[in-house]
Amino acid sequence: MLRFTDSLTGDKTDFVPxxxxxxxxxxxxxxxxxxxxxxxxxxxxxxxxxxxYLRWSGYEVCSASNITDIDDKIIARxxxxxxxxxxxxxxxxxxxxxxxxxxxxxxxxxxxxxxxYVEQMxxxxxxxxxxxxxxxxDSGVYFAVDRxxxxxxxVHRSPEELREGAGARVDVDDDKADPLDFALWKAAKEGEPxxxxxxxxxxxxxxxxxxxxxxDLLGDGFDIHGGGDDLIFPHHENERAEALGCERAFATHWVxxxxxxxxxxxxxxxxxxxxxxxxxxxxxxxRALRLLVLQTHYRRTMEIGSDTLDQAAAALGxxxxxxxxxxxxxxxxxxxxxxxxxxxxxAMDDDLGTPAAVAVIFDAVRDAxxxxxxxxxxxxxxxxxxxxxxxxxxxxxxxxxxxxxxxPEATEIDAMVADRSAAKAAGDYAQAxxxxxxxxxxxxxxxxxxxxxxxxxx
RNA sequence: GCAUCGGUGCCCGAGCGGACCAAGGGAACGGCCUGCAAAGCCGUAAAGCCGCGGGUUCAAAUCCCGCCCGGUGCUCCA
Numbered sequence: 001m002l003r004f005t006d007s008l009t010g011d012k013t014d015f016v017p018x019x020x021x022x023x024x025x026x027x028x029x030x031x032x033x034x035x036x037x038x039x040x041x042x043x044x045x046x047x048x049x050x051x052x053y054l055r056w057s058g059y060e061v062c063s064a065s066n067i068t069d070i071d072d073k074i075i076a077r078x079x080x081x082x083x084x085x086x087x088x089x090x091x092x093x094x095x096x097x098x099x100x101x102x103x104x105x106x107x108x109x110x111x112x113x114x115x116x117y118v119e120q121m122x123x124x125x126x127x128x129x130x131x132x133x134x135x136x137x138d139s140g141v142y143f144a145v146d147r148x149x150x151x152x153x154x155v156h157r158s159p160e161e162l163r164e165g166a167g168a169r170v171d172v173d174d175d176k177a178d179p180l181d182f183a184l185w186k187a188a189k190e191g192e193p194x195x196x197x198x199x200x201x202x203x204x205x206x207x208x209x210x211x212x213x214x215x216d217l218l219g220d221g222f223d224i225h226g227g228g229d230d231l232i233f234p235h236h237e238n239e240r241a242e243a244l245g246c247e248r249a250f251a252t253h254w255v256x257x258x259x260x261x262x263x264x265x266x267x268x269x270x271x272x273x274x275x276x277x278x279x280x281x282x283x284x285x286x287r288a289l290r291l292l293v294l295q296t297h298y299r300r301t302m303e304i305g306s307d308t309l310d311q312a313a314a315a316l317g318x319x320x321x322x323x324x325x326x327x328x329x330x331x332x333x334x335x336x337x338x339x340x341x342x343x344x345x346x347a348m349d350d351d352l353g354t355p356a357a358v359a360v361i362f363d364a365v366r367d368a369x370x371x372x373x374x375x376x377x378x379x380x381x382x383x384x385x386x387x388x389x390x391x392x393x394x395x396x397x398x399x400x401x402x403x404x405x406x407x408p409e410a411t412e413i414d415a416m417v418a419d420r421s422a423a424k425a426a427g428d429y430a431q432a433x434x435x436x437x438x439x440x441x442x443x444x445x446x447x448x449x450x451x452x453x454x455x456x457x458x
Numbered sequence: 459g460c461a462u463c464g465g466u467g468c469c470c471g472a473g474c475g476g477a478c479c480a481a482g483g484g485a486a487c488g489g490c491c492u493g494c495a496a497a498g499c500c501g502u503a504a505a506g507c508c509g510c511g512g513g514u515u516c517a518a519a520u521c522c523c524g525c526c527c528g529g530u531g532c533u534c535c536a
Contacts, residue, residue, distance in 0.1 A: 031535085038536095039535085040536055155461065161460060162461095182533065228535080230531065232462085232531070233533085234532085234533050235534075258463075261530095292470085300463075301530070303470085308471095310484080311485080313484095315482090353472080356481070369497090369498050370499060373498065424493080429494070433493095433495085445496065
């Protein structure tokens with residue numbers, strides 16, 4: 001039985017989908033006003049893994065994740081760069097998708113943009129106004145928090161407690177009846193993009209888009225809503241308020257991933273400052289980041305730094321070496337080992353226990369290597385099949401650098417390897433070692449096997 | 459201040475009342491294999507009284523109380 005820690009209740013609860021056998025998942029995507037950062041990667045990886053696992057478990061999944069392409073930051077940034085909002089948003093959306101692709105993150109089934117959903121947002125706002133859950137002022141339309149006694153359930157705070165902190169970071173808008181109230185619709189200011197509405201020209205407030213899109217695309221009472229845990233308040237709390245204010249069933253499971261820490265100057269200095277995801281992906285195999293994320297539970301705050309990435313890369317190297325080894329071992333086709341698969345499944349079923357699931361894979365790797373060593377082909381084949389299957393469930397493709405492109409220096413290296421083999425056969429180890437040394441300094445690692453010598457880039 | 463998540467070996471990091479499992483990964487050391495390596499396998503580490511102090515229990519890293527430390531949130535940040 002699959003279960004998740006639900007941010008609303010704070011408990012692990014069984015996943016009970018609205019429609020048996022199906023799963024509807026929505027998670028908050030980026031506001032595209034800048035390059036993707038490590039936090040985007042972690043969060044998106046977390047939900048990629050969730051969706052992959054749901055599918056593998058047999059659920060028919062519909063996933064949706066938004067692109068917020070209009071908001072204050074986009075407007076400000078476009079003005080700074082003397083660009084336009086659509087151009088800026090399109091550029092950073094492209095960067096986001098490209099880098100997620102590098103991370104082998106599957107595209108969500110639906111990727112709605114906020115600007116394409118203004119009409120639906122206006123409908124939600126109008127509904128809230130009709131129900132007197134919202135009121136209008138000169139500066140826009142606001143949600144009336146005091147009309148919803150449940151407000152604060154997701155952050156686990158009462159409205160009174162929340163009021164104490166309200167306004168701590170931003171000036172309280174005088175138009176608001178209550179400091180907790182938040183904008184559903186913002187009246188247009190000079191020079192800002194705007195849309196017509198029953199309340200005059202303006203643009204949507206922040207939280208309204210996700211409500212309009214998730215309910216529209218996935219339907220009332222959809223299954224899972226997620227995002228980074230920094231979104232719990234105010235974003236998700238307010239989304240929930242809007243949906244409940246319309247008396248529409250919202251998400252039944254709330255799943256939030258923990259934040260990424262980049263341990264201050266230590267890493268950025270020694271590594272020439274990677275603060276963006278792009279910098280990281282230039283220096284490390286994207287799969288190393290995925291593995292690192294997998295080795296930490298999704299709810300926990302994690303540190304991403306050059307040392308932990310190096311460790312993950314080394315672990316990944318072990319998996320790749322293994323994949324290459326089984327590729328050369330010419331094993332008979334085989335089904336995965338049911339016992340190992342079951343251990344993997346129970347790890348994942350328990351709130352997506354990817355660290356334990358990865359441990360199951362590494363255990364299988366060791367067992368498979370041992371089986372190969374003792375020439376137990378049947379056992380090795382089953383375990384090898386298990387490893388590649390389970391790794392792919394987690395979105396990890398294994399095998400020599402994952403690259404299919406032929407090495408440009410292959411011919412030359414092959415020739416040197418052949419020379420060395422000849423020298424070895426002749427007993428001229430000094431010559432053989434000198435060739436090997438030459439290759440090593442070029443980053444080529446040789447491996448002598450009973451079947452001959454192979455090489456790979458270290 | 460309030461809310462919330464956490465403090466486990468050299469490093470990362472599982473664990474959610476009870477099994478000689480404190481997982482798995484990285485690093486280190488020893489052994490096997492190898493002409494020597496690499497890869498792989500086997501093993502080891504006075505390496506932690508699982509942040510500190512109490513408590514509950516036949517039994518606690520795991521539950522409760524207090525304290526210390528860190529992350530995040532407290533209006534637009536995944």
